[in-house]
Amino acid sequence: MGNPKAFLTIDRQEAGYRPVHDRVLDFSEVEQTLNANDRRLQASRCMDCGVPFCNWACPLGNRAPEWNDALYKGDYELAYRLLNSTNDFPEFTGRICPALCEKACVLNLTMHAPSTNRENEAAITETAFRENYVRIETPVRNGKTIAVIGAGPAGLVAANRLNHMGYTVTVFDKNESAGGLLRYGIPNFKLNKNIIDRRLAVLEAEGIIFKYGQEIDVTDLPAGFDAYVISTGTPQARDLNIPGRELKGVHLALELLSQQNRVLAGMEFSKEKRVTCKGKNVLVIGGGDTGSDCIGTAHRQGCKSVTQIEIMPKPPVGPEDPANPWPNWPRTLKTTSSHEEGCTRRWNINSLRFIGENGELTGVEVQPIDWKPNPEGGRPIMVTAGEPEVIKAEIVLLAMGFLKPQQPEFAPNVFVAGDAANGASLVVRAMASGRDIAAKVDAFLK
Numbered sequence: 307m308g309n310p311k312a313f314l315t316i317d318r319q320e321a322g323y324r325p326v327h328d329r330v331l332d333f334s335e336v337e338q339t340l341n342a343n344d345r346r347l348q349a350s351r352c353m354d355c356g357v358p359f360c361n362w363a364c365p366l367g368n369r370a371p372e373w374n375d376a377l378y379k380g381d382y383e384l385a386y387r388l389l390n391s392t393n394d395f396p397e398f399t400g401r402i403c404p405a406l407c408e409k410a411c412v413l414n415l416t417m418h419a420p421s422t423n424r425e426n427e428a429a430i431t432e433t434a435f436r437e438n439y440v441r442i443e444t445p446v447r448n449g450k451t452i453a454v455i456g457a458g459p460a461g462l463v464a465a466n467r468l469n470h471m472g473y474t475v476t477v478f479d480k481n482e483s484a485g486g487l488l489r490y491g492i493p494n495f496k497l498n499k500n501i502i503d504r505r506l507a508v509l510e511a512e513g514i515i516f517k518y519g520q521e522i523d524v525t526d527l528p529a530g531f532d533a534y535v536i537s538t539g540t541p542q543a544r545d546l547n548i549p550g551r552e553l554k555g556v557h558l559a560l561e562l563l564s565q566q567n568r569v570l571a572g573m574e575f576s577k578e579k580r581v582t583c584k585g586k587n588v589l590v591i592g593g594g595d596t597g598s599d600c601i602g603t604a605h606r607q608g609c610k611s612v613t614q615i616e617i618m619p620k621p622p623v624g625p626e627d628p629a630n631p632w633p634n635w636p637r638t639l640k641t642t643s644s645h646e647e648g649c650t651r652r653w654n655i656n657s658l659r660f661i662g663e664n665g666e667l668t669g670v671e672v673q674p675i676d677w678k679p680n681p682e683g684g685r686p687i688m689v690t691a692g693e694p695e696v697i698k699a700e701i702v703l704l705a706m707g708f709l710k711p712q713q714p715e716f717a718p719n720v721f722v723a724g725d726a727a728n729g730a731s732l733v734v735r736a737m738a739s740g741r742d743i744a745a746k747v748d749a750f751l752k
């Protein structure tokens with residue numbers, strides 16, 4: 307902790323987003339960066355607390371006080387080594403982590419201005435790549451082989467760790483490239499795909515074998531490996547089976563998001579197969595992050611309007627909610643860069659039926675509702691709270707989460723990691739799970 311009074315004299319400064327009028331015209335990353343001096347000043351605000359709650363809150367246990375100190379002192383190489391010791395791919399979390407650490411920062415408790423850990427993490431990692439601190443290692447092989455099924459963040463971390471331990475790792479994925487939802491879910495304006503490609507080049511140079519276009523039946527795993535990691539994510543989205551579901555224009559969110567990312571990667575789709583919001587009134591059903599990504603994508607495709615509805619009540623507004631106090635993750639209203647780009651947001655709205663003409667969607671009949679406490683405890687009871695109404699929409703995007711996969715009983719040399727084990731969550735949690743599973747595989751094979 308180089309400057310013990312910095313937190314009193316230097317304000318939190320976020321790099322912020324590109325202006326709305328500029329960023330909605332392209333799919334490039336919306337977030338900007340600070341210059342090196344301002345970044346250093348931000349790192350100096352970290353107080354190196356005796357009990358670092360940031361470390362407790364980060365699923366990876368990232369040692370923010372240590373790397374913030376190295377960053378403040380200008381030692382980017384040390385900062386990267388410290389960061390990379392717990393976080394295999396800080397260029398991903400530095401961009402898209404919701405920064406659980408910052409919510410648990412003591413400066414968030416005292417002045418609602420936590421240390422800018424996530425942005426600092428991205429800055430350290432970008433410098434590390436630029437200055438060649440990310441080196442290609444040549445692991446000494448131990449003669450044992452591992453198959454990783456699924457190349458999302460969980461599988462990639464497991465593969466990376468096991469490869470460094472000396473195992474020969476083959477990663478199988480059904481898609482045409484690696485990254486999982488990093489590549490085929492999260493929009494480019496949050497995470498440019500060259501960031502994934504840059505890391506993949508390192509993993510390949512270090513000896514990990516990637517096999518794409520391979521959909522593996524997990525009950526019939528490829529023979530000949532000493533152990534297996536199943537990191538297949540949560541492939542099944544929650545659907546909305548109300549009347550009219552078959553109408554043209556009703557899509558699962560990932561049909562839009564993954565196709566848009568593929569289009570940006572150069573893939574072509576016929577007019578019939580293209581999912582686009584261009585010139586349409588868009589209704590997003592589901593108030594979470596996936597829904598927000600649909601909003602940003604709809605704007606960039608040239609939609610006419612966007613409405614987002616959510617069946618649950620509006621979360622409390624404000625930096626904290628007394629019902630779940632610091633240092634827990636605050637369940638308060640979140641406004642993303644995509645919301646800032648324009649969107650009507652409504653809560654306590656239930657969807658009754660999709661309406662259409664000649665097989666094409668024209669709107670959705672919805673019902674304002676309310677939630678009453680359940681006298682028997684448990685989930686509150688939904689009651690109507692207004693007349694049904696129709697929201698005009700030519701395209702609906704269903705962003706209501708994913709079903710937790712039921713995994714079969716596996717042999718003792720098969721391990722499950724990431725969302726496939728825990729249900730849909732966050733990249734940082736998937737990465738932490740991949741790291742833990744790698745340690746378990748190693749312990750098993752030893």
Ligand SMILES: Cc1cc2nc3c(=O)[nH]c(=O)nc-3n(C[C@H](O)[C@H](O)[C@H](O)COP(=O)(O)OP(=O)(O)OC[C@H]3O[C@@H](n4cnc5c(N)ncnc54)[C@H](O)[C@@H]3O)c2cc1C
Pocket residue numbers: 402403404455456457458459460461478479480481484485486487488491492493496520521522523524537538539540541563595596599723724725726730731732733734736
């Ligand atoms: C639209 C969207 C936006 C998100 N935004 C964020 C965000 O901003 N920040 C954040 O922290 N989290 C975000 N998340 C959540 C995050 O992406 C996931 O929690 C994380 O990617 C899970 O990682 P995983 O490796 O477990 O699974 P996945 O990323 O789902 O990867 C699973 C991989 O397994 C492959 N696979 C599946 N079945 C098979 C099979 N049978 N054979 C071979 N391969 C198979 C898939 O092709 C895929 O590559 C978002 C999720 C979505 C859907």
Ligand code: SF4
Pocket residue numbers: 363364365366367368370393399400403404405406407408423424427734
């Ligand atoms: S991975 Fe997320 S929670 Fe962990 S230190 Fe980075 S921004 Fe914070």
